[in-house]
Amino acid sequence: MLEEIINQIPLSLTTQALLLGVTVGVVTYYIFGKKKYKLPPGPWAPPLLGNIGAIMSKTPLYKLLLDWRKDYGPVITVYLGPLRCITLNSGDVVNEAYVKKAAEFAGRFQIWSMGPFSDDYRNIVFSDISPAWKYLRKIAHQGLRQYLSGSALEENLFETSSKMMQKLREENGKPIDIHKYINLLVFNLLNGVCFNKSFEIDDELFLVLVESLNSINDDIGKGFLEDIIPPLRKYPTAKFKKIIKKFGVIQTFVAEEFAKHQELYSEGNMKDFTDFLIHGKKQAALEDPEINSIVTERHLIQAVLDIFGAGVDTTRQTITWTILLLVTHPEIQKKVQDELDEVFDAGQPVTISSRERLPYTEAVLHESMRICPVVPIGLPHKTRCDVTLGDYEIPEGTMVMINHFALHHDPDVWKDPEVFRPERFLDGDGKLAPKTMSWLPFSAGRRNCLGETIARPEMHLMLALLLRNFTFRCPEGQTINLMPSPSLGFAPPMNYVVAEERTN
Numbered sequence: 001m002l003e004e005i006i007n008q009i010p011l012s013l014t015t016q017a018l019l020l021g022v023t024v025g026v027v028t029y030y031i032f033g034k035k036k037y038k039l040p041p042g043p044w045a046p047p048l049l050g051n052i053g054a055i056m057s058k059t060p061l062y063k064l065l066l067d068w069r070k071d072y073g074p075v076i077t078v079y080l081g082p083l084r085c086i087t088l089n090s091g092d093v094v095n096e097a098y099v100k101k102a103a104e105f106a107g108r109f110q111i112w113s114m115g116p117f118s119d120d121y122r123n124i125v126f127s128d129i130s131p132a133w134k135y136l137r138k139i140a141h142q143g144l145r146q147y148l149s150g151s152a153l154e155e156n157l158f159e160t161s162s163k164m165m166q167k168l169r170e171e172n173g174k175p176i177d178i179h180k181y182i183n184l185l186v187f188n189l190l191n192g193v194c195f196n197k198s199f200e201i202d203d204e205l206f207l208v209l210v211e212s213l214n215s216i217n218d219d220i221g222k223g224f225l226e227d228i229i230p231p232l233r234k235y236p237t238a239k240f241k242k243i244i245k246k247f248g249v250i251q252t253f254v255a256e257e258f259a260k261h262q263e264l265y266s267e268g269n270m271k272d273f274t275d276f277l278i279h280g281k282k283q284a285a286l287e288d289p290e291i292n293s294i295v296t297e298r299h300l301i302q303a304v305l306d307i308f309g310a311g312v313d314t315t316r317q318t319i320t321w322t323i324l325l326l327v328t329h330p331e332i333q334k335k336v337q338d339e340l341d342e343v344f345d346a347g348q349p350v351t352i353s354s355r356e357r358l359p360y361t362e363a364v365l366h367e368s369m370r371i372c373p374v375v376p377i378g379l380p381h382k383t384r385c386d387v388t389l390g391d392y393e394i395p396e397g398t399m400v401m402i403n404h405f406a407l408h409h410d411p412d413v414w415k416d417p418e419v420f421r422p423e424r425f426l427d428g429d430g431k432l433a434p435k436t437m438s439w440l441p442f443s444a445g446r447r448n449c450l451g452e453t454i455a456r457p458e459m460h461l462m463l464a465l466l467l468r469n470f471t472f473r474c475p476e477g478q479t480i481n482l483m484p485s486p487s488l489g490f491a492p493p494m495n496y497v498v499a500e501e502r503t504n
């Protein structure tokens with residue numbers, strides 16, 4: 001039949017033979033040669049456009065997926081334009097993929113738009129598995145432990161929080177924009193860790209940096225058309241250009257601080273995380289020529305930017321959500337304060353070593369992160385080889401993402417998932433119950449959050465400090481809005497609250 005059709009076309013015999021050969025070859029490849037995968041199911045997606053219509057609808061993707069789970073099960077394939085993405089929507093499937101098959105699922109899918117934000121993927125967050133990533137992750141972890149845990153965390157936080165609390169006291173019970181104060185606290189804490197310095201609340205540079213971070217995170221959260229329509233990369237959208245400009249402000253700030261640190265570096269007087277990275281590079285120059293040649297100063301600057309990019313927004317949004325949830329649940333706020341008052345004597349400062357004696361305070365943070373996961377959909381992983389997941393087959397190079405929101409709102413695991421109930425994290429003795437895979441705000445496996453072991457005590461101490469000194473309530477005649485800002489993220493909306501000083 002194919003031969004007959006080709007014979008109708010007036011071509012030379014050689015061309016006809018060639019055409020016949022190529023056509024038969026292509027058809028044979030598609031029928032027998034191209035490997036067929038048993039992919040996870042998902043909603044119908046037209047070629048190229050994929051599920052972009054549904055994704056751009058009013059309902060956020062993390063909620064759509066939770067709904068689609070009823071039809072397709074916990075592993076769902078969606079198409080972000082032409083990009084195939086496997087989403088994981090239950091603790092069990094995340095456990096199989098990211099924990100049991102950690103090596104296979106640990107790649108980072110490098111989204112095009114993230115290249116300019118990471119000096120071509122030279123950072124930790126967007127780098128694929130590589131010797132430079134491995135080194136940066138190790139040294140950044142050591143540096144964070146040195147400057148943001150134990151007594152270093154306490155010292156740093158007491159210094160930054162005293163500024164912030166003084167400002168709160170000056171407001172004297174007036175309604176305040178709570179975001180502004182939490183920003184000051186978290187930004188200054190990480191600024192102290194990275195550069196051993198802190199800002200005043202009305203410092204011009206601080207305001208510009210916070211405004212830039214806000215607008216970058218908001219727009220990155222909404223995604224970029226350039227990622228799904230490749231021709232746009234040559235002629236980027238105004239939104240993309242605007243964000244690159246904002247990012248330039250933060251990059252310049254970090255690069256200038258880094259240069260100052262290099263100039264003033266002294267081995268006997270290492271003051272912060274940046275000194276620690278510079279020291280590591282000097283050690284590598286002496287002891288490990290291979291790492292020294294792979295890891296450049298550009299990588300180190302990106303590692304510092306990672307701390308601001310991955311550490312500031314996540315922490316400040318989690319603390320803000322927790323305060324808002326406590327304002328709307330004053331009886332739970334009172335229980336936290338009672339626990340704090342029982343553990344600490346009058347006038348005694350809160351300490352990180354008392355964390356284990358404050359299980360209810362910890363449970364409140366867990367419940368806040370469960371109900372309001374500030375990373376509702378995780379960063380994209382990439383399969384490093386063909387791999388199975390349950391009965392499904394996933395090709396090498398496929399994008400894979402956790403839907404943290406679906407895990408945290410799984411009705412099979414959590415009774416009344418929409419209800420704020422910290423007790424669900426406590427056992428019969430009032431102690432913190434063992435962790436479940438359905439509570440996973442920091443992800444799991446080889447790419448889990450580098451800052452988890454730092455962020456959890458950090459946020460615990462911040463919350464304890466705030467609630468020991470203040471009671472937060474809703475301003476008279478107003479209500480608290482708990483609808484997350486509309487983006488792919490889960491940012492707390494703008495709210496005013498009153499901070500009343502406690503006497504203890």
Ligand code: HEM
Pocket residue numbers: 124125126137144306307310311312314315318374375378379380381441442443444446447448449450451452454455
């Ligand atoms: C509430 C606080 C935080 C939450 C909920 C959070 C959540 C996450 C999540 C979901 C990921 C993606 C993991 C994956 O790809 O599977 C991640 C990655 C990461 N986080 Fe966090 N994070 C928090 C705080 C921090 C802090 C304070 C730091 C540093 C100071 C930090 C540094 C990082 C880095 C560097 C990565 C990339 C790890 C890699 O790709 O190897 N995070 N985080």
